[in-house]
Amino acid sequence: MHLPQFIDYLQYEKKYSLHTVNAYQKDISDFSHFVQETFNENNISACNYSMIRSWVVSLVTAGISNRSINRKISSLKTFYKFLLHTKQIEVSPLLKHKSLKVSKKVQLPFSTKEVEEVMANFNAEGFSGLRDQLIIELFYATGMRRAELINLKLNNINTEASQIKILGKRNKERIVPLLPSIKKTMSLYLRERNLLELIQDNEYLLLTNKGSKLYDTFVYRLVNTYFSRVSTKLKRSPHIIRHSFATHLLNEGADLNSVKELLGHSSLASTQVYTHNSIKELSKVYANYHPRNKIK
Template sequence: MESDIQRYLNRLLHEKRYSDHTVKNYRRQLEKLLAFCQNVDYNNWQQITTQDIRMLIAKQHRQGASPSTCALLLSASRRFLEFLLSEKKIKVNPAVGVRGPKKAKRLPKNIDVDSLNHFLDQMPEDEPLQIRDKAMMELLYSSGIRLSELSGMDVNDLSFSDQTLRVLGKGNKIREVPFGNSAQKILSRWVKERNQLIKNNQEKALFVSQQGNRLTNRAIQQRLSHWGKHLGLNDRLHPHKLRHSCATHVLESSSDLRAVQELLGHASISTTQIYTHLDFQHLAKTYDAAHPRARKKKD
């Protein structure tokens, strides 16, 4: 059984060109699978059942392994057993269909309203690229759009008359989202500056580089990171954080989950529930003030 594992790891290393680090990770996980088999006195891979795989994952979880670690063990076992199936060492892959413990949904951090307002207000607007960078940040925070939606935006997607923009989201779905007065003011200035940078009249991109080309996702991330550090923002600034801050602040003020879902372009309301979160104290205060059975009786 050990020789089968070694052959599989050799294949990953030499044929699949996996890195040494990845192969070592696979080795660690498959050693757990082998130890389990030896512990129940199995002497060939054919004896492993689906129930055994479930028991192995459950045991690891009980011993403190995180859902991510359990998922790695399950993935490594499934792929190894698939390899054995291709070599006719087993007749079925017992790991197919087995699910690991559910991973907790990680919420991105948002920036509090006062810190974000202070940060945006102190952004310089003296040079064309400074105006561009502030316009990008104002739009990300004002509308809660994704990084890819920002980089893919064209000038014609903006409507200053009703302060909306047309967004091409996931699944090539188009939606219209509003943007605020602060974003409108800086965007109006940027469109004028942009026209001075454009060298090719065929370029439609709203946000362009100094050379007049559409900004890449990576370039936008770098500009936000630069300003976050330059202006002393405590947390690392990236587009997703501005999107999340927009959603959180709108939800805290309105409590309208459906409106936030539409703003963010989520297909499912459950995604919005995970993606945004109300501060518990804010929620508790609202509840205490609003619910008739929560109000404290006067003596």
């Protein structure tokens, strides 16, 4: 079994996050268990595509979505590519595999009105109130991911230069400007934070009331709570604020490359998923300014 070496490769060479590494490990372990139980095969490097296809069938039968199955197969593909690269196999059993079809999910961003209503209704008093406001404002003003916000440290903030350093996926750093409004909220929050002896020595910027580092569920619930008051959208998450950040910038005429850098994407292809929400705005521009449209 070559899993330990593969995990080291993901952690130290690819520099994937712990969450991502754990997901890969679980997917491969699940497949390993399946082939042991079904085919009495203890070495997954010796598996063939027929075995993998049987696993896919079992996942479909169990009601696992095509999207989730594709993610699991993607983990296997990466594993077999690693085995190829390290010359432990000669051909990947997934060489000719085609992903299962999935329906495209259109994630609706919050409207500018919804965001403005949330911003206008903060009860920003005391440590927790100012912290909540700063979390929402940081999400919308920087487009950062939930994990990036949770891991923000005090030394990532440079108020004099009006900049914030964000540590993104694969430990890739990017610098994002800080708006004056954010600096004001941050200053008020830090003043309250410094009054609490329990959390003075914590290196992380945003903390719970008990002085602990934030965690995923805490941040998700906070965002959902605030936006449920102004929005009827089914999904109200930190990622939707990130989605809104990108969409609103593009709607206002921001350059796609600039939005890419702000989001911390490695390629334009990742950023382009946000452009479909800007088609309505682009259509207005087209209708108003294209010369041929003015001909009656």
